[in-house]
Amino acid sequence: MSPNCIVIYPAEFTLKGHNRRLFEARLRADLERRLGAAGIFVPVRGGHDRLHCNPPPAQLEAALERARHTPGIARLATAIQLPPTAGHPDGLAPLEAALLALARERPAAGRRYAVRVRRSDKRIAATSIELERRFGAAIAAGSDWQHVDLRQPDITFHVDVHPRASYVYCEPLPGAGGLPVGSADPLIALLSGGHDSPVAACLLARRGSPVELVHFAAAHVERARVTENLVARIGARLSRHLGRTRLHILPSTYFDLALSGPPSGVEVLLLRRFMARAAAHLALRHGAGGIVTGDSLSQVASQTLANMASMDAAVELPILRPLIGLDKQQIIALAREIGTFELSAQPYKDCCALLGREPRTRSVPARLAELEALRLADYPALLQRTLNDALVIELEDGRLSVAPP
Numbered sequence: 001m002s003p004n005c006i007v008i009y010p011a012e013f014t015l016k017g018h019n020r021r022l023f024e025a026r027l028r029a030d031l032e033r034r035l036g037a038a039g040i041f042v043p044v045r046g047g048h049d050r051l052h053c054n055p056p057p058a059q060l061e062a063a064l065e066r067a068r069h070t071p072g073i074a075r076l077a078t079a080i081q082l083p084p085t086a087g088h089p090d091g092l093a094p095l096e097a098a099l100l101a102l103a104r105e106r107p108a109a110g111r112r113y114a115v116r117v118r119r120s121d122k123r124i125a126a127t128s129i130e131l132e133r134r135f136g137a138a139i140a141a142g143s144d145w146q147h148v149d150l151r152q153p154d155i156t157f158h159v160d161v162h163p164r165a166s167y168v169y170c171e172p173l174p175g176a177g178g179l180p181v182g183s184a185d186p187l188i189a190l191l192s193g194g195h196d197s198p199v200a201a202c203l204l205a206r207r208g209s210p211v212e213l214v215h216f217a218a219a220h221v222e223r224a225r226v227t228e229n230l231v232a233r234i235g236a237r238l239s240r241h242l243g244r245t246r247l248h249i250l251p252s253t254y255f256d257l258a259l260s261g262p263p264s265g266v267e268v269l270l271l272r273r274f275m276a277r278a279a280a281h282l283a284l285r286h287g288a289g290g291i292v293t294g295d296s297l298s299q300v301a302s303q304t305l306a307n308m309a310s311m312d313a314a315v316e317l318p319i320l321r322p323l324i325g326l327d328k329q330q331i332i333a334l335a336r337e338i339g340t341f342e343l344s345a346q347p348y349k350d351c352c353a354l355l356g357r358e359p360r361t362r363s364v365p366a367r368l369a370e371l372e373a374l375r376l377a378d379y380p381a382l383l384q385r386t387l388n389d390a391l392v393i394e395l396e397d398g399r400l401s402v403a404p405p
């Protein structure tokens with residue numbers, strides 16, 4: 001007997017009363033789409049606080065990996081799924097057989113175990129605790145596992161007895177948590193080559209927003225060579241979390257060329273406002289209701305409160321900054337967790353770096369607006385030209401492809 005399903009326990013949306021079905025449907029649809037993108041074509045079924053799917057054995061691990069990154073899941077595991085226990089002629093025997101199959105596969109020497117039962121099938125007379133005792137004894141009698149420890153077990157065997165099916169598993173993995181993508185309004189995230197912005201985009205996808213990405217490149221990126229572009233590769237990696245999405249690569253070259261006058265420490269701030277406006281245009285086009293950045297308060301001179309307020313003042317859409325109160329170590333830990341750390345650690349020539357000079361730490365929106373009129377001729381045309389040159393990359397399941405122009 002070996003695992004034949006993935007059992008999935010949804011995250012916090014179980015708390016949302018009558019909306020629960022809607023959240024569940026979103027999670028199911030999102031999961032099916034992600035599995036399909038990986039060539040795993042199976043329905044995701046269930047309800048009542050757990051979902052499951054039955055990929056062929058050879059695809060079980062790949063499916064687990066996809067589900068692990070999908071927002072809206074608290075825990076998940078490969079499991080042995082069995083038909084309903086109540087009324088089954090063998091009673092609990094199949095559950096014990098499944099437990100023994102899992103127990104015998106795992107080294108017991110010097111290790112302690114526990115059994116946890118969740119019994120939502122109330123047709124079974126025994127309580128969860130009685131079942132735990134019974135299954136615990138069955139494991140001790142039929143395998144090398146001898147030492148029970150309910151407080152700090154090395155391994156916990158889980159039995160979930162539901163009216164429609166039972167699931168036997170151990171070593172569940174933590175899911176991504178949060179809410180299924182589609183539960184919140186879409187967002188446009190400003191993505192750079194650094195550690196911060198991929199984490200910011202991922203965190204908001206985990207709050208249920210479909211997130212599209214926009215990057216400003218220091219030079220035009222050639223269509224044929226886009227797979228070599230580091231930010232495109234970061235975007236592809238992010239798609240494992242965000243689901244199917246797009247990256248718009250815009251050139252910052254027109255901005256650089258248009259910027260006149262001697263450097264005065266406001267250039268990066270003008271570029272930030274330009275980025276915000278371009279992102280706002282894309283948001284309008286794609287029905288997004290806000291912009292995301294990887295800013296963290298006072299991390300660098302451009303991220304003082306005053307400078308962020310100056311960026312905010314350039315657009316009407318809200319700018320969300322999920323990393324605002326985190327320090328670099330916390331952000332790096334998240335980047336490692338989501339798998340973007342190694343890519344973001346590679347050298348990349350960001351367009352901001354080309355603007356030189358440390359920005360001023362205190363800016364005033366009205367003054368920046370004056371400077372924009374003075375130093376950037378024909379702003380609307382500049383913005384339009386930049387947007388017209390967008391290279392759009394399709395991202396899904398860790399892969400990237402160039403969208404037709």
Ligand code: ATP
Binds near residue numbers: 195350
């Ligand atoms: P990160 O680590 O994400 O690169 P950073 O430490 O380099 O950020 P800044 O350069 O000040 O910080 O950028 C702040 C935010 O502005 C980034 O998190 C990102 O959201 C946005 N941003 C910066 N550069 C770009 C770019 N070239 N294209 C798109 N967005 C950018």
Ligand code: MG
Binds near residue numbers: 196296299
């Ligand atoms: Mg940063």
